């Protein structure tokens with residue numbers, strides 16, 4: 001049998017009252033998602049309609065990556081543009097025309113909205129519609145918002161994928177749809193496991209290219225690979241697709257539970273699941289066990305950031321022996337994370353949203369062994385002697401499925417080991 005080696009808790013966190021906070025928050029905006037989305041969608045261009053701040057954010061988030069042909073850019077709106085709003089709208093469309101003339105390789109163009117009031121007043125959906133009419137079928141122009149007012153950093157991906165759903169072709173085909181932008185190597189591993197299980201056909205959103213046939217309909221079963229895709233899921237459900245609830249494929253246990261949910265849905269036997277997963281599961285357990293030596297019995301505090309917090313808390317407590325003090329998430333979509341909450345043993349505070357000062361007080365009082373938080377909080381907390389992990393690394397590093405389980409645990413054990421070593425040296 002492929003039972004989990006840790007039994008489920010007597011009481012999980014599904015019904016734990018959630019501490020809801022609506023105060024100041026310290027999180028990147030949804031534009032950040034462009035950095036991993038543009039790598040995944042190879043013929044897409046992301047045109048941010050924004051301010052100089054947005055341009056700086058993108059450039060610094062992209063780091064020193066150099067592209068022969070960049071696939072994201074910023075159309076900067078100056079303050080004065082507000083006066084001539086109609087002109088700004090036309091100028092934006094002219095700018096897109098110039099871009100598309102210059103770059104015939106672009107097949108999907110996303111107009112990405114941002115915070116400045118000048119941008120909010122522009123009608124990006126009308127621009128996208130008009131541009132699509134002019135350029136279809138060669139180019140599909142869509143729009144979504146990456147504004148920091150509306151989105152935290154992983155919600156940018158959700159907004160982007162949700163914008164694609166209404167234009168997906170219709171199909172009646174019985175199929176599994178994996179939803180979430182995974183690094184290619186990880187996606188290939190997932191597809192390989194599914195093929196060995198005999199599950200198919202499998203389609204992936206987002207696809208690498210606009211021409212890859214991704215269709216949706218009433219016989220589509222959706223398995224999310226990222227927990228921050230609630231809007232995309234709702235959009236797919238509106239197209240008739242059905243959600244397959246499962247823990248997320250982080251760690252050995254999460255991956256096995258995710259695969260089991262798919263296997264059961266597609267009539268694959270438990271024996272076949274065992275046969276296909278036995279070897280990678282053993283590898284994953286061995287790899288996690290190494291990092292778990294450092295993580296065992298260490299306390300853990302999650303500030304809300306990536307929406308990966310609940311599945312990761314499940315992984316770190318159950319597979320690595322950590323003790324969660326607080327698990328904060330920007331939003332908690334129970335439909336999506338309930339299976340992970342069921343496996344997370346009662347005990348930690350589950351919080352949603354943020355009032356950063358209050359949460360900092362709770363963190364300082366608890367003095368956890370590891371605090372997972374955004375860049376803005378990490379440095380001050382380190383200066384106070386706390387050990388931190390930057391949440392943003394979790395979306396830039398391959399962390400899903402069996403072969404990455406050890407790396408995932410290592411992301412959390414390294415800062416603790418470094419802290420222990422520094423303490424030893426100082427002693």
Ligand code: SF4
Nearest residue numbers: 029054057114115148
């Ligand atoms: Fe800043 Fe808003 Fe632009 Fe994000 S969208 S970089 S929060 S101005």
